[in-house]
Amino acid sequence: MNRPGSFFLAAALASLFATAPARAQDKLEIFSWWAGDEGPALKALIDLYSKKYPNIQVINSTVTGGSGVNARAVLKTRMLGGDPPDSFQVHAGQELIGTWVVANRMEDLSDLFKSEGWMAQFPKGLIALLSARNGIWSVPVNIHRSNVMWYVPANLKKWGVSPPKTLDEFLATCKTLQGKGVQHPLALGENWTYNHLWESVALGVLGPEDWTALWTGKLKFNDPKAVKVWATFGQVLDFANPDASGLSWQQATDRMLKGTAAFNVMGDWAAGYMATTLKLKPGEGFGWEASPGTGGVFM
Known part of the structure; x- marks a missing residue:
């Protein structure tokens, strides 16, 4: 399944990250949106590379903005x-294949995968996601889980509710919370977080098989099953804060942590923000479950 937030490195024509030393170039640019809370992870990767290839100068080009919204605009210009x-950096799947691969702007990494033995190391389903036109077009560097619902255990205990497992339970729990004074139980942020939430709701409504069928064309978007996704999404949004467009994803998470909201659906990079930046203890300062209806599924 395609996952927003996952970090893949794609090589543009005339350059290739993994084989930079073989090309005898003395500089390597890594273009990404990994900054702020996620910056240390990228720095650790660069430090490892620099230790192995000390003669290569790594240029860390970052464009800030959640989910790469700003970075993709700059990348297109370049x-x-x-x-x-x-x-x-790119999200696996059609974000790369449907743009720069079909435009013949990318370098096929199939030989690299074979020489490094990666064909046997990565799951077949993941390699399929990276592949098209008889080529493999990006290298997995980090894979996030998207379908995660965050909450503060002490707050739920105070309100007398439990983490909802299904979408029906989620809607009922939010209704209960409103009766206890939590006006907007679900914390949302800027526009891309709506798309992010929609994916989790869609997976919860459709299940893994129909979710995949939706993107392969086997399930049409006007099928009653798909239409139900939008109806359920609307019900979920009824419990979200109306000022979401003015908040970053971190600020939306903050509302959940401060108790003005009960839940926040965000990828597992939120754990890095809460544990590393805010110094909260996992399981105490914050808790998590699969987003409602998606238990046992990694998206």
């Missing part, structure tokens, strides 16, 4: 302007 970065 790609169309003839100034592609050596490598860049």
Whole structure:
């Protein structure tokens, strides 16, 4: 399943991250949106690379903005302007294949996967997600789980509710919370977090098989099953804060932590923010479950 937030490195034509030393170039640019709370993880990767290849200068080009909204705009300008970065962060799947791969702007990494033995190391389903047109087009560096619902255990205990397991339970729990004074039980942020939430709701309504069928064309978007996704999504949004567009994803998470909201659906990178930046103890300062209806599924 495609996952927003996952970190893959794609190599633009005339440059290749993993084989940079073999090309005898003395610089390597990594273009990404990993900054702020996620910056240390990228720095650790760069430090490891620099230790192995000390003669290569790594240029860390970051464009801030959740989910790469701003970075993709800058990348498009550079790609169309003839100034592609050596490598860049991308979400696996059609975000890359449906844009720069079909435009013949990328380098096939199939030989690299074979020489490094990665064909046997990565799950077949993941490699399929990276593949098209008889090629493999990006290297998995980090894989996030998207379908996670966050909460504060002490707050739920205070309100007398439990983490909902299903979408019906979620809607009922939010209704109960409103009766206890929590006006907007679900904390949402800027626009891309709506898309993020929609994916979790869609998976919860459809289940894994129909979710996949939706993107392969086997299940049409006007099928009653797919229409139900939108109806349920609307019900979920009824419990969200109306000022979401003015909040970053971190600020939305903060509302959940401060108790003005009960739940926040966000990828597992939120754990890094809460545990590393805010110094909260997992399981106490914050808790988590699979987003309602998606238990046992990793998206």
